[in-house]
Amino acid sequence: MNAQAEKPKTPVSVRQGGSxxxxxxGNTRQEVGCDDIARLAxxxxxxxxxxxxxxxxxxxFHRDINGGGTQLLEITRExxxxxxxxxxxxxxxxxDDDSFLY
Numbered sequence: 001m002n003a004q005a006e007k008p009k010t011p012v013s014v015r016q017g018g019s020x021x022x023x024x025x026g027n028t029r030q031e032v033g034c035d036d037i038a039r040l041a042x043x044x045x046x047x048x049x050x051x052x053x054x055x056x057x058x059x060x061f062h063r064d065i066n067g068g069g070t071q072l073l074e075i076t077r078e079x080x081x082x083x084x085x086x087x088x089x090x091x092x093x094x095x096d097d098d099s100f101l102y
Contacts (some may be wrong), residue, residue, distance in 0.1 A: 011084075017034070041073050041088045052078065065089075 013022055019033040044051050048059040056079065061083040075086040 009014075037086065038088050038090075041075060041086050044075060045073055051075075 012020055014034045014037060018035050019031045021029045022032050024030050044057070045059050045061060051057040051059060056077060058078045060072075060074045060078050061066070062074070064070070065072045069091075071090040073086075073088045073090070074084050074085050
């Protein structure tokens with residue numbers, strides 16, 4: 001996908017199974033789903049060194065934000081001028097061996 005989203009005036013929340021519409025380079029609208037956003041955030045977390053030094057983004061992973069196993073991946077500007085660019089909450093599921101999968 002080659003997309004450039006216009007900056008929303010207010011934060012946009014996308015719930016699991018939901019999507020948002022973004023404007024692509026060809027001036028057409030494309031639907032971007034919650035799973036696509038989560039995959040992007042995980043890829044950015046995996047390559048966080050690049051995004052920190054080349055793009056000025058801070059990527060933080062919070063392992064257990066509420067005591068119930070919910071995890072948070074948060075992407076912000078390094079200078080802290082904007083509260084957050086992307087926030088992804090991962091709910092817990094149980095595996096076959098009673099371990100947590102995220």
